[in-house]
Amino acid sequence: MTSGSDDHAPFARRRGARRKAVPGDARRHNRALVLRTMFRHGPLSRADLARETNLTRVTTSDLAAELLAEGLIEELGTRVDQGRVGKPATLLGVVPDARLTITLDLSDDERFRAALVDLAGKVLDRRAAERDGRTGDAALALAHELCAELAEAADRPLLGVGVGSPGVVDPRGTVLEAPNRGWHGVDLAAGLSQGLGVPVHVANDANAAVLGELGLGGPAERSLFVVKVGQGVGAGLVLDGHLVVGDRFAAGEIGHVVVDPNGEVCACGRTGCLETVIAAPRLRRRSRQGDPVAERTAAGHRLGEALAPVISTLNLREVVLSGPPDVLDETFRAAALDAIRARTMPAVGDNVDLRFSSLGEDDVLLGAAMLVLDRELGVA
Ligand SMILES: [Zn+2]
Numbered sequence: 001m002t003s004g005s006d007d008h009a010p011f012a013r014r015r016g017a018r019r020k021a022v023p024g025d026a027r028r029h030n031r032a033l034v035l036r037t038m039f040r041h042g043p044l045s046r047a048d049l050a051r052e053t054n055l056t057r058v059t060t061s062d063l064a065a066e067l068l069a070e071g072l073i074e075e076l077g078t079r080v081d082q083g084r085v086g087k088p089a090t091l092l093g094v095v096p097d098a099r100l101t102i103t104l105d106l107s108d109d110e111r112f113r114a115a116l117v118d119l120a121g122k123v124l125d126r127r128a129a130e131r132d133g134r135t136g137d138a139a140l141a142l143a144h145e146l147c148a149e150l151a152e153a154a155d156r157p158l159l160g161v162g163v164g165s166p167g168v169v170d171p172r173g174t175v176l177e178a179p180n181r182g183w184h185g186v187d188l189a190a191g192l193s194q195g196l197g198v199p200v201h202v203a204n205d206a207n208a209a210v211l212g213e214l215g216l217g218g219p220a221e222r223s224l225f226v227v228k229v230g231q232g233v234g235a236g237l238v239l240d241g242h243l244v245v246g247d248r249f250a251a252g253e254i255g256h257v258v259v260d261p262n263g264e265v266c267a268c269g270r271t272g273c274l275e276t277v278i279a280a281p282r283l284r285r286r287s288r289q290g291d292p293v294a295e296r297t298a299a300g301h302r303l304g305e306a307l308a309p310v311i312s313t314l315n316l317r318e319v320v321l322s323g324p325p326d327v328l329d330e331t332f333r334a335a336a337l338d339a340i341r342a343r344t345m346p347a348v349g350d351n352v353d354l355r356f357s358s359l360g361e362d363d364v365l366l367g368a369a370m371l372v373l374d375r376e377l378g379v380a
Pocket of ligand 1 (some may be wrong): 256257266268
């Protein structure tokens with residue numbers, strides 16, 4: 001037997017610098033590992049689980065019993081192993097609708113969107129509410145209403161609420177700064193949690209989008225960069241499987257990098273920020289007033305110029321465009337890719353795959369669900 005101390009070794013290493021691991025931590029870690037293994041591999045026997053997780057048979061059987069009792073997994077019948085004698089193995093699998101997550105996408109300029117999502121990332125119900133220019137407390141009230149509506153519609157226990165919000169969001173779920181919503185230091189997580197009595201997790205909308213792509217979009221690489229275009233412009237970055245939030249939680253805030261000093265005045269007070277060139281409302285307006293193809297080409301080009309140094313610095317290969325398809329079209333994408341390739345060395349630029357989000361406009365909703373799965377069950 002390799003004993004329990006091996007079981008929690010990775011956890012101890014990760015946290016060892018701050019405090020010693022205690023038995024409760026090890027159990028939580030092992031439980032998440034067992035559940036995560038079942039999410040990734042599909043149905044497994046108890047022996048498969050022990051092998052895949054490197055935990056002892058006793059530990060995996062004990063944790064499986066706990067997860068069965070909670071209804072998170074179920075027995076799915078038996079499998080006869082070829083060439084093996086003895087009892088056929090009972091297979092265990094995750095129950096996709098054992099818990100539901102309410103997710104909110106607050107990134108769009110016109111409407112807030114919400115969904116009820118199961119553990120497998122399937123959308124079971126969805127709602128939307130027109131924002132009608134609401135900001136501040138009125139916008140918060142709208143988010144509360146959407147959550148309450150879906151909580152009422154949920155016919156299974158709720159795992160929690162996941163929110164993708166514009167602006168700078170700290171790990172506790174406080175929106176430090178979201179100028180387009182008039183939110184400054186708004187404790188969104190605590191406010192929503194109070195009304196619903198379930199845990200609430202909030203991420204910046206672009207960070208939610210990149211988590212959605214990573215968890216459900218089938219990325220080819222372990223590093224991924226998502227550019228989110230909505231009322232504003234932001235980006236989410238996963239490097240080697242880890243979300244990068246930055247020293248002050250504002251990583252990816254590329255929207256206010258000045259790309260055209262002679263351009264339009266931005267909400268932030270500067271002139272010619274990337275946001276003034278490619279944010280959805282502004283690009284729509286210019287496309288209506290001028291030549292739509294020329295406007296999209298120019299906007300895509302500006303984005304490519306802004307992305308080239310980032311892509312070169314990090315040697316990113318997979319870059320995803322997320323936003324409304326009427327704005328982010330093929331003309332826009334092709335112009336951005338041309339600009340990236342013209343401004344990077346071939347070893348970097350020739351390998352860049354600039355593509356649209358594989359989750360479409362649900363990427364923030366589904367990414368917010370992944371956030372809850374990760375924080376509550378440790379499985380995303
Ligand atoms: Zn700006």
